[in-house]
Amino acid sequence: MADLRVDDEISDECPVKQVDLTVPKTDDPTMPVLTFRMWVLGLTSCVLLAFVNQFFWYRAEPLSITSISAQIAVVPVGHLMARTITKRVFLEGTRWEFTLNPGPFNVKEHVLITIFANAGAGSVYATHILSAIKLFYKKHLTFFPALIIMVTTQVLGFGWAGLFRKYLVEPGEMWWPGNLVQVSLFRALHEKTGRPKGGTTRTQFFLMAFICGFAYYIFPGFLFPLLTSFSWVCWLAPKSVLVQQLGSGFQGLGIGSLGFDWSAIASYLGSPLASPWFATANVAVGFFCVMYVLTPMSYWLNAYNAKNFPLFSNDLFMSNGSVYDISKIVDSNFRLDVTAYAKYGQLHMSTFFAMTYGFGFATLSATLVHILLFHGRDLWKQSRSSFGSHMKLDIHGRLMKAYKRVPTWWFLAILAVNIAAILFACSYYSNTIQLPWWGVLLACAIALFFTLPIGVITATTNQQPGLNIITEYIIGYMYPERPVANMCFKVYGYISMTQALTFLADFKLGHYMKIPPRAMFIAQVVGTLVSVIVYQSTAWWLMGTIPHLCDTEFLPPNSQWTCPMDHVFYDASVIWGLVGPRRIFGNLGPYSKVNWFFFGGAIAPLIVWLVHLKFPKKNWIRKIHMPVLLGATSMMPPATAVNYTSWIIVGFLSGYVLFRYHPKWWERYNYVLSGGLDAGTAFMSVLIFISLQLPGVQLNWWGGTSDKCPLASCPTAKGISVEGCPVF
Template sequence: MMGEFEEEREVKMDYFPTKVEEKEVECSIKQVELTVLKTDDPNMPVLTFRMWVLGLAACILLSFINQFMWYRQNPMLITSICAQIAVVPLGHLMARTITTRVFFQGTKWEFTLNPGPFNVKEHVLITIFANAGAGSVYATHILSAVKLFYKRKLSLLPAILIMLTTQLLGFGWAGLFRKYLVEPSEMWWPGNLVQVSIFRALHDHEKRAKGGINRTQGFLIILCCAAAYCVLPTYLFIMTTSFSWLCWIKPKSVLVNQLGSGTQALGIGSFAIDWSTISSYLGSPLASPWFATANVAAGFVIMMYVLMPICYWFDVLKAKSFPIFSQSLFKGDGSVYDIKTIVSSNFELDKAAYASDGPLYLSTFFAMTYGLGFATLSATIVHVLIFNGREIWGQVKGAFGGSEKMDIHMKLMKAYKQVPNWWFHILLVLNIVLTVFTCEYYKESLQLPWWGVLLACALAFFFTLPVGVIQATTNQQPGLNIITEYIIGYLYPGRPVANMLFKVYGYISMTQALNFIMDFKLGHYMKIPPRSMFMAQTVGTVVSVAVYTGTAWWMMESIPHICDKSQLPPDSPWTCSFDRTFYSASVIWGLVGPRRIFGNLGYYSHVNWFFLAGAIAPCLIWLAHKAFPKQNWIRLINMPVLLGATMMMPPASAVNFISWIIVGFLSGYIFFRYRPKLWERYNYILSGGLDAGTAFMTILIFFCLQYVTNISLDWWGNHSDDVMCPLAKCPTAKGIVVDGCPVF
């Protein structure tokens, strides 16, 4: 079979008939050269009736499902790949059944509901609509934190305005930086190649080699196999989501539990054979280039197996008084902090109560994660200036009339009208004005003043380009959430809602901008008219915000005690793990404030040295590269990715990283290097098929066996890691008393 996969094949690409000379088609990025077609048909219909129907339906459905699943203990994000696949038979069905009659024929209003066969460009725009509903609206965490955790009132209108402005604000930054993050071929956005491969698999008319399979058949086989296998880790044998076999050797030993637990500790030897566990936090490892995977692996090993053991067993920052791996907030005696006791009636910090209850402590791993977040921030700025400064400056000069180099994809896109910059500028100004109005008008409940909004926008503007360069080349995105929390926590302490809003406007507007730019790059690869892309993104974003807000509000009002573990039944899925992490961050940075934790009044002031370490780290790599110019691997060390590798931990755990790194090594190094034909043909198809099959079956199992009938299987193989490694969460300091743990 291996030989059959590598056979020459004849592919009829009749939906992109325009061709270019071979000397013009070379791409500087090998993965793009192997994956993206270099042909186009500018006359292909795009804004069709079926595109609107299927696009809006996909956007609404994915928005509802993702918000519905978000409050579960194990939330699952349904990506746009599911919609990308599901709409294909529907598109072909509509093309065959809808009338081809031409309305208002002979006038300027002439149109038809069925312009011909369902084509790839319609399919791409439908996927762009689906992308708007495929993520999550980060601002829903604010609604959950205020209403469900702090137990405060929040009316619907300001909630809608917050959700809308946080999602649309990023369009302004996207418009300002698209020239530098979309047009250059070096900004290749690796994650887009998965969807490009799926589009080709679903639309290429590829002749099947005798005894072999074509791309479409391979994709469908992978999808069906992934869906069938998903029953095992999701329902029949849950332990496959984390094999922590080391705990089985000595289950009553705290040390062995701490070494072996894949979800609560170091996870030595743990692994998962469940795709959702592998891809849930870092995305698909099949889409990550090997050098980025290697940087993540190095960062994980240094943090988890070097720094953490040293800090914990030498009791740095009172490490042994708390669990080795936890996102909870603690008192000095190791007990969990009761936050409600330190919140005043006006929703600010009760300083007297805080002084009485004592200072707030973090697990050492949690504190170190924040430290690495500080380092990642400074490393991102320095890295981009040192390694990408010349290219960015060249692009800036090109923007003002200088010469610029265009690859074949940019040349083909010149056939279409571009989106004028003033469209983005107007949208940006309107959103900033609306945001300021919302925060000022509802200042009593939202707490954030007008200057806080402008400062958050300034931070997003400053970091969009350097963070975008990192993501466009490594498929990893260093986050701004920590620095936004840090700044407003110092400037405006004791106000948790203001802190959450500042984080969302400063961090999510940048993230949204990069999502929009990533979609622009997908349209760039697939040769979609830019104005049609802009329309699909704006309409899809507005529709998804309405559905997300409505779904979240309905669930918070209709599900009794949602997110409240103390009042929910033991087997309830509505425990809101991500919202709980967001709430903890609002306490650390907003209510208590960084000065009382990382400043002169706190226990973790030494963590601020990570800012300096992060700034120095890229300089050391640059010096090493200059000293050993023939060692090209040195330049591939990306300190922002390496330092920020573990920023998703918690809630991500060791087993997620270990399994992700193993699969990434097999794909990005072994197969890409030694079986390039096999990698080219099936790597991204495999990624998309695993995503789609797992998502479809997870939804089916949830609604058929859990949500409606609540049928579950109780046997040894369905025990979670918490049961198999019960002592992994125990502190080991002398005299600390915790239920279910031995006292040392």
């Protein structure tokens, strides 16, 4: 068998060049995997990341700590455990013999620890439902039905992943480009290399970055919050609404605004150090066009009465510019009171918020057309190769045949139990969840239908079209005026597919690193369940501990607990669920013309493709990626201008300057720096909360407030009166 593997290694190449150059073609099946230290470090990483990420979830700058932090941090701990834990064999001579220390800390243990960390690093989207019901609608919700929603939305994706793993994991053509970053990092951390002369090892550099990030965050996090959004343009004319609209990093265009706060830089778009320059450039162009061309044009031309509302806001408004009181249109059955809505008036959004939905429509159609035009032929060839009877395994597939597969019935059992639990919850807690049984089955059908085609797109192009708008649209028309039903349908139809793709990507990572499939399955299931419990427990604790959590009406101006992500999710539940798409974007609504963005999104990649055909030698034309460009501002709101300007600058310095002019440094330290800053910022933030913010310690001085552009949120239409704003 060993000789066969050597021959395979010499004679076989992977069908994808990037994989062939990056992934090792060897394996050691005797390497221990499910070890004591793997369980300790894996579960610890999962719990810590789940707690910290949920802790950041409600904050004004919701930093997401990725698994890279744990991936790097556990290396010295793993080696320390291998040197210090007893090597004694327990129950020796029996079938149950085991040891707590089977030898040196190895890469396969490290991969499984990272899988646990992935489970803790990926947020539980269903937490938005809990926040919307309890904190915004202020309705009663008990822990148990909330737990059912949280668990089922996360675990349901295992079913779809099990059904399609044969087509999306085993074929070499399905290569999941995002995994190559982690494969490279694993190799860097485990393949022995000497310390460069005058330099540091990766572990030493990580510790330095961690300490610096930890020590520095006390300034933007508590002592000097102005560093989060340094909007100096506002100071030029402190009484001018126009100047503050231009300069505010939080509520305006953010011209000249910079953030010297890692949590603000990495909070919505992820670490800029992990973004390739190609993607960063597309985001930068898209942001510039939307923020500095279309937004000013729409606002100052007064499209949709834009001047009645703030330039940039995720609030919902009445026609006179005052914030819409949603409680006045919700009846006792938690549905839309049609009579009250007719009396109270139509729902309005800031022009930027309405445009955000328009670009969401455009991104969806652009993604489909772009993939068809630029990748259609390759996808067809790869699909025929993957799904046909002549499908061949590459070297990695043949090496993985040494391990037992996960039986399909394991996945089907999880799928059946989950659907049964969802149907039970929707039936027993019908007044709270609102989603009927046919809605559950329809959501599952949508997820089942889209997992394979979107999985093929993701596995070959690293682009993942979202289903959130489509699911909201469908249930909004079929079952209107029920906000919780809309939220649950979106989560079961959209997030279960996203979770399936996450599980499949992890399976492919295990495939590359030669992890036994059953060990990978156990780590995924246990990690997912543990992370859900930690996420919900942390959210429940914060809801009960922090007064007026998410309620900006009662929170102090500089509060970190404004919940921008939950606020947007709640607004979406009002728009698509409570009021319904027909009264917003349909024939009964004020924004029906926004549907033209679907058409525009479909045309945009066609134009790029035709230009590429005209000038085939201009390689830069193919790098114009319209789905990324049109979807650049998809996180706005809740993300603000300063999040983007700072992210783009750091991404340029990392992905272009360092990568081009200092490639060795970039290759050795770039991802390590990102992980160190993530981890250091996170731990200092938790320490600040426990030691300073929870006891109520506050600093009142000039630098104790961020942005300092109070007039940026003022309307500018004549006769509109808002507290704290001038009347024109």
